[in-house]
Amino acid sequence: MANPKKRVPENAPGDFFVDSTCINCDTCRQIAPQVFCEAESTSFVKAQPSAADRRVALRALLSCPTGSIGDLGDDDVKAVMLDFPLAVEEPVYYCGYNSPKSYGGNSYFVRHPDGNWLIDSPKFIAPLVKRLEELGGVAHVFLTHRDDVADADRFADHFHARRIIHRKELTSQPNAEVVLDGDGPWELAPGFLAISTPGHTQGHCVLLFRDRFLFAGDHLDWDRDERHLAAMERYCWHSWPEQVESVSRLADYRFEWVLPGHSQTVHLPEAEMRDQIRRLTKKMRAS
Numbered sequence: 001m002a003n004p005k006k007r008v009p010e011n012a013p014g015d016f017f018v019d020s021t022c023i024n025c026d027t028c029r030q031i032a033p034q035v036f037c038e039a040e041s042t043s044f045v046k047a048q049p050s051a052a053d054r055r056v057a058l059r060a061l062l063s064c065p066t067g068s069i070g071d072l073g074d075d076d077v078k079a080v081m082l083d084f085p086l087a088v089e090e091p092v093y094y095c096g097y098n099s100p101k102s103y104g105g106n107s108y109f110v111r112h113p114d115g116n117w118l119i120d121s122p123k124f125i126a127p128l129v130k131r132l133e134e135l136g137g138v139a140h141v142f143l144t145h146r147d148d149v150a151d152a153d154r155f156a157d158h159f160h161a162r163r164i165i166h167r168k169e170l171t172s173q174p175n176a177e178v179v180l181d182g183d184g185p186w187e188l189a190p191g192f193l194a195i196s197t198p199g200h201t202q203g204h205c206v207l208l209f210r211d212r213f214l215f216a217g218d219h220l221d222w223d224r225d226e227r228h229l230a231a232m233e234r235y236c237w238h239s240w241p242e243q244v245e246s247v248s249r250l251a252d253y254r255f256e257w258v259l260p261g262h263s264q265t266v267h268l269p270e271a272e273m274r275d276q277i278r279r280l281t282k283k284m285r286a287s
């Protein structure tokens with residue numbers, strides 16, 4: 001729980017505040033950019049939420065991995081817990097409850113008649129688990145790479161789900177039920193294609209759903225200010241040249257949505273998304 005005595009000085013006066021335990025993961029700024037802003041190495045409340053914005057500010061509070069956001073008002077936080085998972089576009093949802101184990105990484109949920117999917121892992125926390133039970137549970141847990149597994153083992157145990165991960169990431173989930181070998185791609189189920197994208201880590205994979213949604217893990221992100229797809233060399237742990245080539249190969253696929261592990265979800269027309277991939281590849285090759 002956030003401590004009002006540790007409020008960072010940049011906060012605008014009022015009920016909502018960020019305290020000094022913030023790890024600057026960006027989650028609150030993705031969810032409620034009208035309320036939260038970045039200072040050097042922390043988020044802060046740039047403007048207290050209007051009555052209409054209090055609910056999104058509370059969603060950010062609930063999704064903060066480190067409990068660094070406080071609210072001194074009398075808002076009904078329990079009611080907002082029911083918002084998660086939050087629809088992106090049916091049948092795809094953002095889970096919320098980002099985990100500190102994945103440095104506040106985003107995770108996603110897909111409802112499917114043959115069994116629901118979790119992509120990377122949020123916190124294993126009772127209100128979310130209950131909502132996922134109500135939505136039919138989880139049959140598959142797709143893990144893009146070792147950094148974002150968080151509580152995947154607990155979700156797999158609870159829902160008797162199968163975890164899917166590349167062999168080169170297996171040290172993070174040694175008991176995973178499905179292990180991907182080689183270079184793929186792998187059709188995991190009709191409409192679900194795993195694509196090998198080494199670079200950020202050696203066995204990193206992304207998941208393409210229905211040629212529309214690309215669950216990108218830490219392979220890609222969206223630069224909110226410049227409004228373009230990006231990849232971060234300073235967060236590339238394995239091989240930048242391999243990451244460049246992995247990004248370039250994504251131009252062979254069709255998708256309109258990029259749902260990253262960190263940063264903003266983005267939706268663009270398919271042709272524009274392909275242009276974004278080509279422009280990013282060119283920029284990465286020149287770097």
Ligand code: SF4
Pocket residue numbers: 018021022023024025026027028029036042043060063064065066067068069104
């Ligand atoms: S979600 Fe929490 S940890 Fe992440 S930037 Fe916001 S206040 Fe900081």
